[in-house]
Amino acid sequence: MLTLGASTFLVLAYNASFWRTFFSATGGIRLGNLPVYVGAFAALVLLFNAVLTLVNFRFVIKPVLTALFLGASFASYFMNRYGVAIDASMVQNVVETDTREAHELLSWQMLQTVTLLGIVPSLLVWRLPLRFPPMRRGLFLKLGTVVLSVVAVTALLMLLFKTLAPAVREHRELRFLLTPTNMFQATHGYLKRKWAMPAVIAPLGKDAGRGVKWAAARGRRTVTVIVAGETARAANFSLNGYGRQTNPLLLAQPGLINFRNVSSCGTATAVSIPCVFSNLGRHDYTADKAASREGLLDVLSHAGFDVLWRDNNSGCKGVCDRVRYEDVSRPQPGMPPCGAEECHDEQLLAGLRQAIHDSTRDLVIVLHQKGSHGPEYWKRYPAAFGKFGPVCRTNELEECSRESIVAAYDNTILYTDLVLSKTIDLLRAASAEDDVDTSMLYFSDHGESLGEHNMYLHGAPYIISPAEQRQVPMMLWMSDGFRERFRIDHACLAARTAQPFSHDNVFHTVLGMLNVNTAVYNPKLDVVHPCSRDN
Template sequence: MHYMDFKFKIVNTIFSSMSKASIQSVILFLTFWNVLAYNIPFVVSVYNIVGHQSLSAVLLLSFTIFSLCILNMLFLTLISIKPLFKVLVVMQFLISTILLYSNATGKQYNPFAFDFYEWLEGLGRFFTFHFLLMLVFLVCLPSFTLLKIQIKWGSLKNNIIRWVGYSSISILILWCCFYLFETRWSPVYHESRSSLRNIVPFHFLDSSLKFIKQQYLNPIYDFTIIDSSPTIPSSKRNTTVVLVVAESVRADMFLSHTINPLIQSINTQGITIEACNTYHTSSLQCIFSFLSTESYSDSKGKHQQNLLDIMSLAGVNIYWLANENQCGDLCIKASIERVPFDCQKKDCSDEELVNMRYHRVLSELSPSEPNLIILHLKNISSPLYSKSYPKSVGSNHPTCDTALVSQCTDTQLINSYKNSLNYVTQLLIDINSYLEEFQNKYPTVETALVFTSNHGESLGEGGLYFHGAPKNIAPKEQLMVPLLLSDSRLNSDCISKSANGFTHDQIVHTLLHKFNIATKAYKANADIYTTCEQH
């Protein structure tokens, strides 16, 4: 009994001491609470990347934690409006807890689903003992504490000065931190992109703003039907094509470093083309769009038929195979089979994707039907290229084996990147080998292998690294990518002789030609086969 009385007195003392507090003290307390309660997974992910064995790593980790504190302070200051503050903070507790649990367990769902039963089923996945425990300690208890506190706001004038002053100082500090640590943080950002969702709740806020912009603020376009009835002649349906799309493969290094062993092992032709953009999502959408690289925009691209839509209508069987990057908006309208991956590991390699998934799909295809297999390889992981390939292909030394590329020389970084290209080369040889087996088994089938990358990569040229620069100022290393085409129907070197200003535009029309699809979308002057025949 005495113990319970003592415990009650302690709790009562804590709440009594916190019963009144200035808004500045409350914001400071909530700042530390948000970082410690909801953002530890992100801090851990950064720690796993940079380690702690060097002064640079310790400084970068400290910078990350400090920036999270300032970011939270800015957020809390912006919502510190007297009538709404407590309500908004409690909502933030709830959203942050849901995101924390969702990221930790992978139990995510679309809250905007129109089907009530689908929404209810997704919501039901959260009702576990673990989640309820998190609700108690991360939502209920801090909310109860906050509601018990009587906040001393001060005068309206002081509140306005505080709001403007704290916001301005926070933004200034964040800008200074970014300016001082940009070169050190940039490679860590690229390496930890998949962990950015752990920045709670800012990734949610950023995604929400993007959703609102996409749904309500973008220009409204009428959906354009390019062709509602594309066809393939019944006598020309026995075509199977494999399209391989990689990321971060720049043309100059890949073609000079890789093309010779590829030419020796498979009948292929390689050229340099211009990519649509310098970052993944936009370029991938553009590769399958009928808009030109000059006129393409994500909004326009989503409001008209793409290559997959036309092929699906024409009766082509489409298979999308990817390790982690699914087709998203590209596949909304088309009938596309997303083949499940048998790999049970957390991080499956592209080699396993090829040997387990692609080989199985190829062996089960109907040779008398038109088939398109799209292999979307995992990106060459910048900046830690050494994670992108097995040691067996690492013929270039020394390499850069840390995300802190400032500790590496450009030579080490380039060697790691070249080893990644070795791995891509080996994958393409394996992909083609399986396709040749299929061709030998069904000699009457028309086959082709197409390879490209959705953007290139900077490796120190002009002081730039990685990719993602705005297209209008992007260097050629980020825009010029390889295009390989292996098809026995093509005369040797005809592509290189006829290529003049080729871009990603050529891919869609070349594939339409290969599948013998009669459609209004087809442009002969952008078709590599037609261009070759004219030379």
């Protein structure tokens, strides 16, 4: 009786997202579909009951149910509150999120949900006086329960196959929404990938060297800054046609090339950052493949560049393990762009002009932004950038209007506009004063949902993710000296801004624009290659 009751509670209490999608997948709520709904509900209850029966032993069943109720309550809260789904990438996000990011997701609503759906039912289970039959009879009863449950589930699926088969086939997201099976499936997928990662890193691009365009440099150094944005979606950049003026400074930057049709490799930092700095491409990318080989920064090191990663986020996800690393995310005395809890992205530029001046080598510098990371968007920018409002000032997004959430998010883009414009100004000054050729490439790791389709934040499985989480900004700026050195036709590049590109192009574009020769370079994926003279 306990396992049957617990199974019913699991199907009913934690699966609002699943049932909403299921109702929609089967043609919407209508009386004619009642047998399908009842049959699907019964099949899930019986299936859960069969599984729980396998662990229905003294000293085992109560801890198992407690873990299930607590885990399912957390999963249910995030799925219902933010419209997310639970897959291996989401588990990776949880594992790799630092404590400051995790703190932003805490709320009274989460505590209430976990208390009501996790703690209270767990306490009730522990208070139940369970009676277990003798071992032989108990095993017989368990076997009978499992067999009867499986037979009943099979019969129900056969009866409802005509309706369920197309619904499940066309709506694969259902498997990410069914709690608690999604938690086990996602955890298994994450651990499988994690354990498969080899300890030895395979070299990549060891043959990398400078091309012929370096010969006429006359000793001038190069400095290339790659800005890895965070949670910036292309739709909210006025450079891409957004109604609000969120990019006034970039709009006034001469020579800036803005690519308007760019898609990300993933919908979360833990996927997109390792992917974009690898040569795998989205379709061949897996976490274990990326972790088992060197990436773009290693190839640049092989070619003789001094590579630096500056981070104002939660780390580089293994991408920068073999290059210089600076963490500027933690507030220290004398850091004006920093508050009590975190640093704003201008901190990424602190001391950078002097570092460029003092260096004697060609530099590639990666700036990893905090960007527009939610849900506490209002913390991502200084008060002076609160141009749009009123803004949502809580992580409990359900308490805010969608307009206030969007306003806070747009202010983060307005601040990113300043950071990128300051980066260009810094590089322009370095070019003029230090006799170096400079460039900047910016892209965001993924986008963000701001209430469209009742979804918030990011991290949806790519196959079901909305365009808002996949369409990202990307732009390129080069000094006159940089363009002349590498013979890049600015007008030709400007004519390509509407063409479809993706994170797959970044690896090869960086190598191409810096004239790095290596067997792993693919000119077909280099955005700049068609616009380079004397190829």
